[in-house]
Amino acid sequence: MRIDAEKCIGCERCTYYCPVEAIHVAEREDNPKKKRSWIDEDECVECGVCFRANVCKPQAIYQQELKWPRVIRKSFSDPMVEFKETGVPGRGTEEMKTNEITGRFKKGSWGMAVEVGRPAVGARLKDLELIAMALAERGVKFEPRNPVTFLFEDVKSGKLKPELRNEKVLSAIIEFEVKPEQLKPVLQVIKEMSDKVESVFSVDLISHPEEEEKGPALKIVKEMGFPVYPNGKVNLGLGRVLNK
Numbered sequence: 001m002r003i004d005a006e007k008c009i010g011c012e013r014c015t016y017y018c019p020v021e022a023i024h025v026a027e028r029e030d031n032p033k034k035k036r037s038w039i040d041e042d043e044c045v046e047c048g049v050c051f052r053a054n055v056c057k058p059q060a061i062y063q064q065e066l067k068w069p070r071v072i073r074k075s076f077s078d079p080m081v082e083f084k085e086t087g088v089p090g091r092g093t094e095e096m097k098t099n100e101i102t103g104r105f106k107k108g109s110w111g112m113a114v115e116v117g118r119p120a121v122g123a124r125l126k127d128l129e130l131i132a133m134a135l136a137e138r139g140v141k142f143e144p145r146n147p148v149t150f151l152f153e154d155v156k157s158g159k160l161k162p163e164l165r166n167e168k169v170l171s172a173i174i175e176f177e178v179k180p181e182q183l184k185p186v187l188q189v190i191k192e193m194s195d196k197v198e199s200v201f202s203v204d205l206i207s208h209p210e211e212e213e214k215g216p217a218l219k220i221v222k223e224m225g226f227p228v229y230p231n232g233k234v235n236l237g238l239g240r241v242l243n244k
């Protein structure tokens with residue numbers, strides 16, 4: 001996103017809307033008594049919030065043409081944009097919350113996700129790559145219908161296309177499946193990564209309720225020292241069942 005310096009009157013209204021604080025205010029070069037705003041393009045994740053908020057009276061905020069690899073910022077940060085390869089808006093995935101519709105994660109295995117980034121901080125994709133490569137070393141299978149999987153140069157190693165490493169997004173979700181015997185090593189890797197990456201991340205784990213009654217996943221997660229926030233979600237028949 002950009003701000004037309006000629007049109008901007010420096011009212012600062014847009015600055016309050018940016019979730020990563022990429023909009024700054026400066027003195028005008030042509031008149032130091034007046035202000036203008038500018039966008040730090042390295043920090044901007046192209047979420048479109050400042051534009052959609054419609055707070056700029058002189059309409060100084062505009063969307064420049066986004067080319068590869070920058071366009072990836074918008075795909076992962078603007079909920080109004082559909083991810084081309086998956087056909088899903090937002091972060092481009094149906095993800096595990098709709099598992100009873102999609103049936104991605106079968107009985108006998110667990111679905112996991114690492115959500116890298118959050119509003120106010122965002123994430124560099126190089127951090128996502130570090131986590132993905134460490135997970136790949138433990139033999140996890142990345143979800144083929146997740147947009148992050150399309151960013152890999154090599155899906156087996158979790159290595160990203162190199163031009164993407166410095167791109168910044170609001171957040172992106174690595175999704176994968178683990179077999180019961182993989183859970184401990186995977187959690188260990190995730191723990192190690194918390195010291196190695198700068199971006200914040202959280203971890204999701206999904207299991208079938210009847211398996212959970214036997215207690216394995218939660219028990220292992222707690223043993224590994226992770227704080228647990230159990231969460232149930234039921235879709236009320238509004239989704240088209242793909243899991244037949």
Ligand code: SF4
Pocket residue numbers: 001017018019020021022023039043044045046047048049050051
């Ligand atoms: S597009 Fe989003 S990240 Fe970029 S300046 Fe606007 S609000 Fe901030």
Ligand code: SF4
Pocket residue numbers: 003007008009010011012013014015036037055056057058059060061
């Ligand atoms: S809202 Fe518009 S005029 Fe006001 S500071 Fe932002 S870009 Fe400039």
